[in-house]
Amino acid sequence: FSMPNTELVILRELLAREPGFLSGTALAAKLGMSRVSVWLHMEKLRAQGFTFEAARSRGYRIATRPTGLHLAFIQAHLKGRRDLSIAVLDEVDSTNDEAARQLAAGRSAPFVVLARKQTRGRGRLGRTWHSEANGNLYASFAFRPRVAPGRMAIFTLWMGVSICELITNFTRLSPGIKWPNDILFDGRKAGGILTEARIDSDQIRDLIFGLGLNVNGPATDWPAELSRRAVSLAEKIDGPLDLNRFTAALIGRVLLAFEQFVDGDHVTLFADLWKQFDVLRGKPVALLQAGRRIAGIAQGIDDEGSLLIRTSQGRLQRFHAGDVTLEKSDV
Numbered sequence: 281f282s283m284p285n286t287e288l289v290i291l292r293e294l295l296a297r298e299p300g301f302l303s304g305t306a307l308a309a310k311l312g313m314s315r316v317s318v319w320l321h322m323e324k325l326r327a328q329g330f331t332f333e334a335a336r337s338r339g340y341r342i343a344t345r346p347t348g349l350h351l352a353f354i355q356a357h358l359k360g361r362r363d364l365s366i367a368v369l370d371e372v373d374s375t376n377d378e379a380a381r382q383l384a385a386g387r388s389a390p391f392v393v394l395a396r397k398q399t400r401g402r403g404r405l406g407r408t409w410h411s412e413a414n415g416n417l418y419a420s421f422a423f424r425p426r427v428a429p430g431r432m433a434i435f436t437l438w439m440g441v442s443i444c445e446l447i448t449n450f451t452r453l454s455p456g457i458k459w460p461n462d463i464l465f466d467g468r469k470a471g472g473i474l475t476e477a478r479i480d481s482d483q484i485r486d487l488i489f490g491l492g493l494n495v496n497g498p499a500t501d502w503p504a505e506l507s508r509r510a511v512s513l514a515e516k517i518d519g520p521l522d523l524n525r526f527t528a529a530l531i532g533r534v535l536l537a538f539e540q541f542v543d544g545d546h547v548t549l550f551a552d553l554w555k556q557f558d559v560l561r562g563k564p565v566a567l568l569q570a571g572r573r574i575a576g577i578a579q580g581i582d583d584e585g586s587l588l589i590r591t592s593q594g595r596l597q598r599f600h601a602g603d604v605t606l607e608k609s610d611v
């Protein structure tokens with residue numbers, strides 16, 4: 281049993297009234313406390329980056345929102361899922377590693393680990409993931425799905441395009457997905473996915489879906505080697521996104537996508553979304569795999585999520601893993 285979080289209730293009530301005002305009396309009644317106590321809780325929120333606009337006889341509304349991750353504000357934006365456990369950490373080695381430790385300690389899933397900064401952010405293929413506290417998102421979702429390990433590849437691809445669709449709905453931007461799961465804008469990377477699972481004989485025991493998404497990272501903040509290869513959503517829309525509102529929308533979408541996947545309800549939408557967001561289809565590509573370079577034209581994916589490439593000899597080859605690059609076409 282835990283005390284209901286007063287700040288969370290205040291934020292939820294204020295959001296429910298937007299763009300209108302919420303009267304101090306109504307809020308005090310809702311919380312069962314005096315107006316003075318309500319005011320003290322609002323002082324706490326002010327110290328956390330909120331400001332409130334007060335209008336005589338009408339009440340309050342939110343005027344300024346915190347720019348960084350704020351747990352209660354994320355929760356206040358989440359419509360359902362009120363019992364979902366979310367942690368916001370100031371700094372962690374890797375949110376995937378933290379989620380793995382918590383799963384190993386027996387914590388019940390699903391749960392979400394978010395961090396403002398990672399000191400050992402990890403990418404695919406043993407790479408590091410640049411993880412400064414710069415307004416970008418570092419998130420891990422822990423699940424205990426009862427699905428066969430062979431479905432992992434499709435799971436990751438499905439999550440990637442689900443997130444592309446969420447970004448489209450939220451920002452009106454159109455990202456692309458580069459197999460297996462780089463989220464791109466014009467060839468520059470805005471997000472990456474690292475899915476890790478522990479497998480018991482023929483069943484997934486637990487699964488961690490890790491997402492690094494460049495949300496509000498400013499263009500000047502990247503290390504030199506990333507500056508021309510990385511891009512943030514804020515750069516694309518010329519201004520910062522409301523990180524907490526976006527994060528809540530993301531959490532809702534990832535949980536929904538997970539449930540659809542487990543129930544097998546994703547199949548049709550997955551095929552449509554993959555066609556919509558796939559940046560490789562029909563393009564000349566090169567795939568590096570164990571020191572080999574295979575060049576050809578990308579032909580989408582097969583039922584298991586493998587990439588299909590038609591080589592210059594006309595053979596259709598499938599690849600479970602590898603690093604693909606788009607080749608400059610001659611035309």
Ligand code: BTN
Pocket residue numbers: 373374375376377398400401402403404405407409417418419420461462471472473474490491492493
């Ligand atoms: C890639 O494109 O190589 C995948 C990058 C995945 C980065 C995210 S950030 C949150 C989570 N924690 C990690 O250490 N990695 C993932």
